[in-house]
Amino acid sequence: MTVYSRIVGTGSYLPGEPVDNETLARRLAADGIETSDEWIVARTGIRQRYLAGPDVTTSQLATEAARRALDAAGLQAGDIDLIVLATSTPDWVFPSAACLVQKALGAPGCAAFDVQAVCSGFVYAMATADALIRAGNARNALVIGAETFSRILDWSDRGTCVLFGDGAGAVVLQASPEPGILASRLHADGSHESILRTAGNVSGGNITGHPFLTMDGQAVFKLAVGVLDSVARETVAAAGLELGSIDWLIPHQANVRILKSTAKKLGLPPERVVVTVDRHANTSAASVPLALDAAVRDGRIRPGHHVLMEGVGGGFTWGAVLARM
Ligand code: ACO
Numbered sequence: 001m002t003v004y005s006r007i008v009g010t011g012s013y014l015p016g017e018p019v020d021n022e023t024l025a026r027r028l029a030a031d032g033i034e035t036s037d038e039w040i041v042a043r044t045g046i047r048q049r050y051l052a053g054p055d056v057t058t059s060q061l062a063t064e065a066a067r068r069a070l071d072a073a074g075l076q077a078g079d080i081d082l083i084v085l086a087t088s089t090p091d092w093v094f095p096s097a098a099c100l101v102q103k104a105l106g107a108p109g110c111a112a113f114d115v116q117a118v119c120s121g122f123v124y125a126m127a128t129a130d131a132l133i134r135a136g137n138a139r140n141a142l143v144i145g146a147e148t149f150s151r152i153l154d155w156s157d158r159g160t161c162v163l164f165g166d167g168a169g170a171v172v173l174q175a176s177p178e179p180g181i182l183a184s185r186l187h188a189d190g191s192h193e194s195i196l197r198t199a200g201n202v203s204g205g206n207i208t209g210h211p212f213l214t215m216d217g218q219a220v221f222k223l224a225v226g227v228l229d230s231v232a233r234e235t236v237a238a239a240g241l242e243l244g245s246i247d248w249l250i251p252h253q254a255n256v257r258i259l260k261s262t263a264k265k266l267g268l269p270p271e272r273v274v275v276t277v278d279r280h281a282n283t284s285a286a287s288v289p290l291a292l293d294a295a296v297r298d299g300r301i302r303p304g305h306h307v308l309m310e311g312v313g314g315g316f317t318w319g320a321v322l323a324r325m
Contacts, residue, residue, distance in 0.1 A: 001177060002177070003133065003134055003136060003175050003176070003177070004133075004134065004175075004176050004177070004178060004179040004180060004181065005129070005130045005133040005134060005141070005173045005174065005175060005176065005180055005181050006173070006174055006176040006178065006179075006180025006181070006323075006324075007171050007172070007173060007174075007180055007181075007323055007325060008072075008073045008075075008172050008173075008174045009069045009070065009071070009072035009073025009074070009075070009171065009172040010068075010069055010072055010169070010170070010171050010172075010289065010292055010293040010296045010297075011064075011065045011066065011067065011068025011069030011070070011071065011072055011169070011170045011171075011293055012065050012068065012167065012168060012169040012170070012286075012289060012290045012293035012294070013061050013064035013065040013068065013167065013168050013169075014050040014166075014167045014280065014290070015050050015051070015052040015053065015056050015061060015166055015167065016050060016051065016052070016053060016056075017050075018048040018049065018050055018279070019048060019049055019050070019051055020037075020047060020048040021035075021036070021037035021040045021041065021046070021047060021048065021162070022037050024049075024162060025037060025040075028155070028158065028161070028162075031155070031156065033155070033156060033158050033161075034158065035158045035162055040162050043255075043257075044162070044163060044255045044256060044257070044277070045255065045256025045257065045259075045275075045277055045278050046162065046163065046255075046256075046277055046278060046281045046282075047278045047279065048278075048279060048281070049164065049165030049166075049280065049281035050165050050166055050167055050280065051150045051165065051166055052148045052150060052151075052166040056148070056166075057091040057097075057100075057148065058087050058089050058090055058091055058097050058146045058147060058148045058168070059090075059091050059097040059100035059101050059104065059146070060104070061146045061147075061148070061166065061167060061168035061286075062085055062087075062097060062101045062144045062146035062168045062170065063100075063101050063104040063105060064168065065144060065146065065168035065169050065170040065286075065289070065293075066083075066101055066105060066142050066144055066170045067105070068170070068293075069142065069170040069171055069172050069293075070105075070142070070172060072172070072296075073140075073172040073174070075140060075172060077105040077106050077107040078106075078107060079140050080105070080107045080110055080140050080141070080142050080172075081110045081111070081138045081139055081140055081141070082110055082111050082112075082129060082132060082133075082137070082138035082140070082141035082142070083098045083101055083102050083107070083110060083111070083112040083113075083141070083142045083144070084098065084112075084113060084114075084115055084125040084128055084129045084141060084142070084143050084144070085097050085098035085101060085112075085113075085114050085115070085125065085144045085145075085146060086114070086115045086116075086117065086121025086122045086124060086125040086143075086144065086145045086146075086285035087114055087115075087116070087121065087145070087146050087147055087284075087285055088116055088118050088121065088147065088149075088152075088198070088284060088285065088314070089147045089148045089149055089151055089152060089284075090114055093202060096112065096113055096114040097114055097146065098112035098113050098114050098144075099112045099113075101142075101144065110138075111132075111137075111138070115128060117188070117285075117311070117313065117315060117317045117319075118196070118284060118285065118313035118314035118315060118317060119252045119254065119282070119284045119285060119287065119311055119312060119313025119314065119317075120186075120252070120285075120311030120312055120313045120315070120317035120318055120319050121145055121284070121285030121311065121313070122143070122145035122169070122285050122286070122287075122288045122289050122309070122311060123184070123186070123288065123309055123310065123311035123319040123320060123321050124186055124311070124317070124319060125143050125144070125145065125285075126143050126171075126173070126181070126184065126309070126321045127184035127186055127319065127321060129141040129143045129173050130173065130181040130184060130321070133173060133174075133175050138175070139174065139175040140172060140173075140174050140175070141172070141173045141174075142170060142171075142172060142173075143170065143171050143172075143173050143289075144168060144169070144170040144289070145168065145169050145170075145283075145284075145285035145286040145287070145288060145289045145290075146167070146168035146169075146170075146285065146286050147166060147167065147168070147283050147284045147285055147286045148166045149164040149165070149166060149213070149282075149283065149284050150164065150165070150166050152198050152211065152212055152213050153212060153213055154212035154213065154214075157212070157214075159215070159217060160213055160214070160215055160217075163254075163255075163281060163282050164213075164281055164282045164283070164284070165280050165281035165282065165283050166283065166286075167280055167283040167286045167290050168286050168289075168290070169286050169287075169288070169289025169290040169291075169292065169293050170289060170293075171289060171292070179324065180323055180324055180325070181321060181322070181323050182239035182241070182306075182322045182323065182324055183235050183236075183238035183239035183321075183322045184235065184319065184320065184321040184322070185231055185234050185235045185238060185319055185320055186317075186318075186319035187227070187231065187317070187318050187319060188315045188316065188317045188318075189315070189316050190315060190316070192219075192223065192315070192316035193314075193315065193316070194216075195215065195216040195219040195220055195223070195316070196213075196214075196215045196216070196220050196313065196314040196316070197213070197214060197314055198210070198211065198212060198213045198214070198314075199214070200212070220254075221255070221257075221258060223312075223316060224252075224254065224258050224312045224318075225258055225261045225262060225265070227312055227316075227318040228251055228252075228258070228262040228310050228312055228318070229262060229265045229266060231310060231318050231319060231320045232249070232262070232266055232308060232310060232320055233266070234320070235308065235320040235321070235322050236308065236322060238322075239322050241306065241322070243266055243267060243268065245306055246268060246272065246306050246307075246308050246322075247272065247301075247305040247306050247307065248272055248273075248274055248295060248300065248301055248305060248306070248307045248308070249262070249263060249266070249268055249272055249273045249274070249308050249310070250273075250274045250288055250291045250292055250295070250307060250308065250309045250310070251273070251288075251309075251310040251312075252282075252287050252288060252310060252311045252312050252313065253275070253276050253277035253280060253281075253282060253283070253287035253288070253290075253291055254277065254282045254287070254312070254313075255277065255282070256275060256277055256278065259273055259275055259277065260273075262310075274291045274292070274294070274295045274300070274301075275291075276290060276291040276294050284313065285311075288309045288310070288311060292307070292309065296325075301325055302325065303325055304324065304325065305324070305325045306322065306323070306324055306325075307322070307323045307324075307325055308320060308321075308322050309321045309322075309323065
């Protein structure tokens with residue numbers, strides 16, 4: 001019998017209280033950095049973000065999101081036989097954040113590893129877990145996107161620090177005789193590594209290179225709009241469907257202008273695009289599962305709906321996963 005994978009539960013977690021643009025602008029002004037709610041909203045659509053406290057780690061956010069996804073699926077931690085966690089801000093160099101989540105959940109023995117594809121990470125993780133389930137290597141996988149991007153932001157660079165937030169989202173992907181994940185496509189082009197990167201490391205007990213995120217915003221914008229269009233078309237075609245049968249588009253939540261351009265190019269009405277960037281800002285690998293969980297819990301996404309999830313980010317990486325819920 002052919003085995004497929006299906007999403008059977010979603011969950012998410014955001015740390016602390018939201019920090020709105022005006023509050024952030026006041027904090028930055030104290031250090032002589034000028035920005036405003038008007039600038040941030042007009043250029044990005046972002047109105048607020050969540051920022052993890054100094055003692056809160058990526059694996060803690062991931063664990064909370066995973067618990068909520070397990071509850072939604074009606075499963076226990078012991079039922080999980082695979083954990084794939086997408087992050088670029090793991091707690092440590094090693095062990096992986098996935099292993100720390102496994103320890104916190106109390107699910108020893110199952111495979112656990114991190115995937116690093118920056119803002120495309122969740123889509124990469126979903127495609128990986130789907131392939132492992134279809135190959136018979138797992139039956140109940142936790143797929144998580146979790147980040148504490150606030151740790152790698154240069155708070156004196158107003159061109160980047162206003163854009164990002166912290167958070168986590170998770171799904172339980174389960175083996176099923178009925179297809180849930182209909183198709184996925186992944187891509188990367190490392191020749192664009194310099195337009196978006198955190199080019200630092202730990203070496204000899206010191207930080208080497210530059211430990212903060214740097215970005216050529218306009219180059220990222222142009223590339224993102226192009227690849228989000230092409231990979232959406234490629235993935236929908238791979239599933240043998242038409243764009244018109246997509247009920248919900250969930251692109252990586254970087255910037256509301258990118259979301260609108262993507263939907264317009266694809267000919268999808270704006271009301272079929274899930275937008276959370278206004279509330280969450282850009283949470284990198286967490287953005288797609290956070291948006292998915294929001295739309296599942298508020299009742300927009302319902303069983304049988306076709307949901308196209310798209311990632312794009314540093315690497316340069318991009319990809320999409322098409323799911324029937
Ligand atoms: N507040 C006020 N002014 C600002 C701020 C700020 N926070 N940041 C930059 N400015 C100023 C600049 O200094 C510049 O001033 P100048 O004209 O006097 O030199 C002016 O605003 C315009 O700056 P640009 O960088 O050209 O602004 P742009 O219109 O390109 O918008 C932005 C910048 C929002 C980053 C845009 O390029 C963008 O959305 N890029 C997409 C990249 C993105 O979303 N990245 C997220 C991560 S990547 C990913 O997730 C795929």
